[in-house]
Amino acid sequence: MKYPLADLSYDIVVVGGGPAGAMSARYAAMNGARTLIIEEHRAAGSPVQCTGLVSSKTLDVCGIRSGPWVYQEVTGAHIFAPDGSNISIGGEKVRAYVVDRKMFDRNLLRQAAAEGAEVMIGTKAVGLQDVDGMKVLEVVYSGRKMRIKAGVVIGADGVQGSIARWSGLGQVQKVLSGVQIETVYDVADTDHVEVFVGRAVPGFFAWVVPVSDNTARIGLCVDPARTQLSAYEHLMQFLATNPRMKARAGSGCSDMVVGCIPLGPQSCTVSNGVLISGDAAGQVKPTSGGGVYMGALCAKIAGEVAAHAALSGDTSAEALMEYDKRWRHAVGRELAVGMRIHKVFGRLDGEDFNELIRFCGEPEVLELINQYGDIDHPSVLLGKLVARTKGKKLLGVFRVALKAMMGKE
């Protein structure tokens, strides 16, 4: 039997077989650490809690190329204001892919295994203790409890993970509720996603992501602090009342995804013998809710730092702080700017959004968006807008933001 039901011992144990877990394990193994990933479900990437829209940069960070698990190449977006007006952004270049997340996750896990990481699926972490300077994870595998020792535990256990809590770490700043269906849809452009903003989606936005020319993933996220209704109730209302949905979406669905999106990273992501990464650490873009890119990027650093710490014998929080510093240096500012944009957008009302979309549709602004718009790094575009647009043009954005800051909370 491959996994004897006795105590096991590794340099690194990664809890969670999602993108952050697979990437951190891969980089830990690449750096010479004996690494194990445990995943509570019996198959990685399942159940899916994702739309499967990942940027081209995500594939670069993950070191994988397009494959049969890519359904569509996305070059742009149609963005709809509450009054029905819309702008189209993008161009010729492929900026993102619509993927089968299950296959995507399995690809990442296979890569980790190819670097020497071991994988135990159907294994759930149920407790974490300190014993003789080591971390000891209590797990349930095939219905039986066992213990696994680790120099360092990486908590890549997602938004509802336990490792951060068991290690005395804090919480993410906010959690959004999301729901999505896959259904028949009369897709206008298979290379464009559709985005809908306004009061129908309090605190976030709705999306239509094409899977084929007649199927799409239609979903939305809401900020529970801004609505009494569930995300599901909002989606049902959106499908029933939005004119474009009424005209293009079929009834019923072939798949439904329900999940949470954590926003605003934890103030500290390490403790003695523990690092947390991905959704568990709030490493998610607050402007789009996408977590695969940021999670993978930070997880690489987690794997490297954990491996060096475990192999050097110093797994103290001080030694592991290198991870916290390095990931914040890489994306901390982007997440902070994204959080500010998210907060301002959450306060806008329908007319604000109409005004904002009109402003973004002005040729000079549209040109900047098309040139510098980056789903992973929206702060780059903001910087260009501030630097390159004359003060008069920017007034539109500032007016909307100012109104929101002053009047609505």
Ligand SMILES: Cc1cc2nc3c(=O)[nH]c(=O)nc-3n(C[C@H](O)[C@H](O)[C@H](O)COP(=O)(O)OP(=O)(O)OC[C@H]3O[C@@H](n4cnc5c(N)ncnc54)[C@H](O)[C@@H]3O)c2cc1C
């Ligand atoms: C509706 C919706 C749509 C989304 N769409 C997109 C999108 O289009 N693009 C994008 O980039 N992001 C999207 N996201 C976010 C994205 O899915 C997450 O950011 C991403 O999956 C985070 O990866 P992760 O590895 O940190 O966590 P996860 O993918 O959640 O993986 C965590 C893993 O840990 C396992 N686990 C948890 N606890 C334990 C335990 N105790 N023991 C063992 N295993 C455990 C879980 O089973 C899970 O497999 C979406 C999210 C939602 C809710």
